[in-house]
Amino acid sequence: MSEAADRVIVALDFEEAASAFRLVDTLGTDARHYKVGLQLLTAEGPAVVRRLVEQGKRVFLDLKLHEIPNSVAGAVTAAGRLGVSMVTVHASAGSAVLRAAVEAARPFAGLQVLALTVITSLRDADLREIGVEGGVRDQVLRLAGLAVAAGCHGVVASPQEVALLREALPPGSLIVTPGTQLQGDGAHDHARVATPLEAVRDGASHVVIGRSIYRAADPLAAWRRACDEVAEGLGGGY
16 A cells, blocks of 8 residues: 555645645545645645645645746746655746756755646647647657656656556656546546546556545545555556
8 A cells, every 4th residue: 555655646626725734634644645736835825835745745746837947947946945746847838948947856856847748628629729730649749758858757647648658758757647536536627537547557657636535525535445546556567
């Protein structure tokens, strides 16, 4: 369970810190990895990240940075000083931005830079709408290539591109997958989804799970179920 627990990132998609930390307390000491995204960070500021780090949690700071290189480097440095473990940068910002993020993270031994490929709410038609031809899979591979060349530690992509990426990326690359949900959960705003078992079996290094856990009648049982699926997926190796 320990290895599987490290690979399940619980999304704290809440409007305020009180709700987030009620979930953290409910899941207890075994749950060690949490995502803080734009909603919670904007509402509560960096204090919520500091509190998680002080509790010994790993923090996936999902900033989706997309700015000029200097601004991105400054944000990554700030993330490193907060003690986060992972930070996200839009690969579509280009190679110069990705390289700036990697260089800014270098002084922080525990900080990993992940390049966001195509957000999980987008389909082929959505990409065409913004002038990107070739579809999601082509764009994910294209942006993942930029990430590798820039020295990023890995990528963020939907579970549906994991097998493709695992073949294309260097061994040991991180593949973090939002859009994972437990079997039987209803539809939501992720367009490209899978279960934790499916994602890890295909080669995901980490799965990000939010609603399936925090909206469950028993969040701890749901988290344990997610860990069990990840453990089962790891049994096949990748």
